[in-house]
Amino acid sequence: MLIPVDEKPQFRCSACGSCCSHIRGFIPEQDRAFLKEYAFGRLPVVQLVPVERMTFPLWDWEASRFRQWGKEAGIDPRVKPLRVIYDEGKGTAIVLSYFMDAETDACPMLQERKCAIYHTKRAYVCRLFPFNRSPVSDPSSSGMDARSYFGECGAMEKILPELPADRENVVPFLMEAFPNGEFLNALQNDLTIEWSNRTIIELMQGKRLRPAMNLPYEELKKKMLYSRQVDFTDFLVECGHLSKVELDLLLQRFDENEDAREWVGGHEL
Numbered sequence: 001m002l003i004p005v006d007e008k009p010q011f012r013c014s015a016c017g018s019c020c021s022h023i024r025g026f027i028p029e030q031d032r033a034f035l036k037e038y039a040f041g042r043l044p045v046v047q048l049v050p051v052e053r054m055t056f057p058l059w060d061w062e063a064s065r066f067r068q069w070g071k072e073a074g075i076d077p078r079v080k081p082l083r084v085i086y087d088e089g090k091g092t093a094i095v096l097s098y099f100m101d102a103e104t105d106a107c108p109m110l111q112e113r114k115c116a117i118y119h120t121k122r123a124y125v126c127r128l129f130p131f132n133r134s135p136v137s138d139p140s141s142s143g144m145d146a147r148s149y150f151g152e153c154g155a156m157e158k159i160l161p162e163l164p165a166d167r168e169n170v171v172p173f174l175m176e177a178f179p180n181g182e183f184l185n186a187l188q189n190d191l192t193i194e195w196s197n198r199t200i201i202e203l204m205q206g207k208r209l210r211p212a213m214n215l216p217y218e219e220l221k222k223k224m225l226y227s228r229q230v231d232f233t234d235f236l237v238e239c240g241h242l243s244k245v246e247l248d249l250l251l252q253r254f255d256e257n258e259d260a261r262e263w264v265g266g267h268e269l
């Protein structure tokens with residue numbers, strides 16, 4: 001049944017700070033199980049810290065911005081490598097994502113219950129909440145339950161009961177229910193994950209990357225910690241996969257959620 005236009009609920013973040021106060025242990029149960037199974041040596045991308053210690057992941061270009069914004073705000077965001085590929089060909093650790101190794105469960109940027117860098121673009125993980133995932137990463141391609149897209153957020157009370165149960169209606173509903181772009185941010189983050197997975201495969205097929213796999217985890221971790229480190233996007237330029245100009249255009253595309261807008265366009269009936 002269609003909801004009359006004037007009754008459609010819209011999300012309004014109450015700025016309670018709850019999501020930013022608990023950046024450790026935020027991972028949904030099914031993602032946690034996947035990481036424990038595959039993220040510690042069975043795939044090219046290897047996680048350097050236990051699932052219990054990790055916090056929100058930051059893409060490498062976001063981590064660079066956080067270091068700069070932290071400096072400007074007089075805060076150490078404690079940015080450390082999270083997911084890394086060890087290239088046996090060049091003996092290089094390629095850092096795909098970082099995390100803030102916060103001293104408490106709260107984000108280091110949270111000061112007196114306010115985000116000290118709210119005026120900046122921040123990171124996808126900051127801008128997509130209350131989403132944990134989007135239809136792009138929905139493991140159930142047919143009978144999906146859009147409730148599983150969301151983490152704990154008190155401002156979702158009016159939205160959750162109105163969620164359509166079918167994919168056909170859920171995308172337009174979420175576009176309208178999140179006028180500040182949280183849904184587009186969640187889509188773009190998932191599409192960027194897809195891009196990174198695709199790119200790693202292309203690099204391997206083009207013999208530009210030879211990831212170490214199936215080594216004992218501690219051995220792999222030692223290699224990663226004591227070898228030259230390079231950010232994934234810098235590596236793309238370094239190995240000739242992209243020019244610097246192409247990389248800048250790509251990051252601009254991600255920043256402007258262009259892939260998410262195209263995805264939504266392709267799902268409008």
Ligand code: SF4
Pocket residue numbers: 012013014015016017018019020129130152153154155
């Ligand atoms: S997204 Fe939800 S949990 Fe986070 S600050 Fe806003 S209302 Fe609070």
Ligand code: SF4
Pocket residue numbers: 019020023107108109110114115116117118122123125126
């Ligand atoms: S950077 Fe700001 S918005 Fe992002 S998690 Fe930290 S406090 Fe929250």
